[in-house]
Amino acid sequence: MHFAQEHTQSYYAASANAATDFARLKGDIRADICVIGGGFTGVSTALTLAERGHTVCVLEANRIGWGASGRNGGQIIGGISGEAKLADASPELGKLVWDMRWRGSEIIRERVDTYKIDCDLKHGYVDVAIKARHVSDLEREEARLGEHDYPFEHRLLSRSETRDALGTDSYVGSLMNMGNGHVHPLNLCVGEAQALASLGGAIHEQTAALKIDRGDAVRVSTAEGSVTADFVVLAGNAYQWLDRSLRGRIFPVRSYIIATAPLSDEQLDTINPHDLAVCDPNFVLEYFRLSADKRLLFGGRCNYFGEDPQVIQRELRPRMLKVYPQLKNVKVDYAWGGTIAVPVNRVPQLGFIAPNIAYSQGYSGHGVNVTHLAGEIIADAISGKKERFNVFAGHRSPRIPGVNRFGNAMVSLGMLYYGLKDRL
Numbered sequence: 001m002h003f004a005q006e007h008t009q010s011y012y013a014a015s016a017n018a019a020t021d022f023a024r025l026k027g028d029i030r031a032d033i034c035v036i037g038g039g040f041t042g043v044s045t046a047l048t049l050a051e052r053g054h055t056v057c058v059l060e061a062n063r064i065g066w067g068a069s070g071r072n073g074g075q076i077i078g079g080i081s082g083e084a085k086l087a088d089a090s091p092e093l094g095k096l097v098w099d100m101r102w103r104g105s106e107i108i109r110e111r112v113d114t115y116k117i118d119c120d121l122k123h124g125y126v127d128v129a130i131k132a133r134h135v136s137d138l139e140r141e142e143a144r145l146g147e148h149d150y151p152f153e154h155r156l157l158s159r160s161e162t163r164d165a166l167g168t169d170s171y172v173g174s175l176m177n178m179g180n181g182h183v184h185p186l187n188l189c190v191g192e193a194q195a196l197a198s199l200g201g202a203i204h205e206q207t208a209a210l211k212i213d214r215g216d217a218v219r220v221s222t223a224e225g226s227v228t229a230d231f232v233v234l235a236g237n238a239y240q241w242l243d244r245s246l247r248g249r250i251f252p253v254r255s256y257i258i259a260t261a262p263l264s265d266e267q268l269d270t271i272n273p274h275d276l277a278v279c280d281p282n283f284v285l286e287y288f289r290l291s292a293d294k295r296l297l298f299g300g301r302c303n304y305f306g307e308d309p310q311v312i313q314r315e316l317r318p319r320m321l322k323v324y325p326q327l328k329n330v331k332v333d334y335a336w337g338g339t340i341a342v343p344v345n346r347v348p349q350l351g352f353i354a355p356n357i358a359y360s361q362g363y364s365g366h367g368v369n370v371t372h373l374a375g376e377i378i379a380d381a382i383s384g385k386k387e388r389f390n391v392f393a394g395h396r397s398p399r400i401p402g403v404n405r406f407g408n409a410m411v412s413l414g415m416l417y418y419g420l421k422d423r424l
């Protein structure tokens with residue numbers, strides 16, 4: 001039994017262009033491909049498949065973008081978590097992985113353009129350094145961008161340039177990358193779903209997939225109907241409960257965001273005049289950016305402490321004020337959280353659990369970009385084109401014993417460990 005939920009009370013849900021209301025599935029239908037999960041992975045995969053002429057059906061247990069895709073920091077960050085492990089084997093593989101680093105962002109830009117999706121897409125991002133060793137990492141990354149003739153503006157910023165760009169003394173340097181950027185993620189996800197529907201794709205909200213019967217044709221059962229399909233794609237990521245063995249391969253890590261009241265132009269000028277998205281390098285990281293209506297959206301990874309906005313605000317606001325003490329009188333209007341899927345080896349998990357049942361999950365904090373890449377790779381793999389798929393399939397992450405039963409307790413321990421490591 002699954003009880004469908006509405007969106008969490010986030011700034012994104014409050015500022016969504018449209019509240020989706022795709023009908024529940026009632027009755028038995030047929031599709032070439034049935035996608036389970038209506039976040040970026042599911043919608044993006046389905047849209048790619050529909051663009052290629054397949055009939056697709058997306059089943060979403062709650063609402064389109066209800067999971068991490070409609071709740072995240074909205075930072076479009078090039079790169080793939082764990083990518084050093086992927087690229088090592090040969091120069092050819094290195095080139096393939098380098099191109100994949102940016103493909104998801106490219107797909108987002110193409111879609112926003114093609115389907116005229118109104119989602120506040122902006123260019124401009126900085127990776128900030130907290131310690132000297134982070135500066136060395138950024139210098140290496142800058143050199144790599146140069147070696148690969150990266151087509152967007154990119155530049156190392158000194159400590160004082162970083163202070164001028166971000167109005168805080170918290171960082172010792174940064175790397176600006178104008179190919180990365182930020183977006184209203186829920187509006188992007190919903191816009192892509194509407195594009196899918198315009199191409200004839202079927203979308204059913206409040207329709208949990210409850211059971212999968214394998215075979216030459218796969219049958220996915222829901223409370224009031226079923227989809228029979230040649231292929232099924234599991235795209236539930238950290239919110240997936242249907243296949244416990246897949247769930248057992250990821251840590252469900254919690255991340256929370258607060259959104260301030262809209263800031264004045266003077267305040268904006270002191271804290272982020274160039275409207276850059278910002279992310280720090282810690283595992284227990286902080287990330288922030290401005291919304292289109294001038295709020296500071298400040299996020300951080302944290303221990304699990306539930307969904308109560310008051311509690312979230314109590315935990316995150318002091319972290320925001322450490323970076324921006326000048327905002328001490330600014331009200332917080334929204335506070336919410338979501339779950340990120342983090343594999344032990346940090347490499348996104350793309351694979352098949354049966355010849356005609358694929359999955360994609362575990363992007364850590366790079367999901368906005370990588371889900372869009374993954375959608376294309378899974379669509380390719382379904383039609384037998386597996387070059388990029390095989391890069392990931394060769395890196396299976398080990399199962400995490402007990403994570404299905406003791407998830408939150410294990411996450412707390414994990415956050416403690418990584419928090420200590422960040423401080424070294």
Ligand SMILES: Cc1cc2nc3c(=O)[nH]c(=O)nc-3n(C[C@H](O)[C@H](O)[C@H](O)COP(=O)(O)OP(=O)(O)OC[C@H]3O[C@@H](n4cnc5c(N)ncnc54)[C@H](O)[C@@H]3O)c2cc1C
Binds near residue numbers: 074339
């Ligand atoms: C607070 C937060 C901040 C983040 N910030 C960033 C960021 O700034 N940049 C970045 O790149 N990444 C960020 N991420 C990560 C990113 O959001 C995710 O990696 C990405 O959205 C995952 O997309 P997804 O479609 O795979 O999963 P989700 O968006 O979680 O979607 C999964 C969907 O599957 C549905 N589902 C599950 N099981 C079933 C079933 N049986 N039947 C039907 N439906 C089902 C769920 O209801 C859900 O809607 C953040 C995540 C969080 C939580």
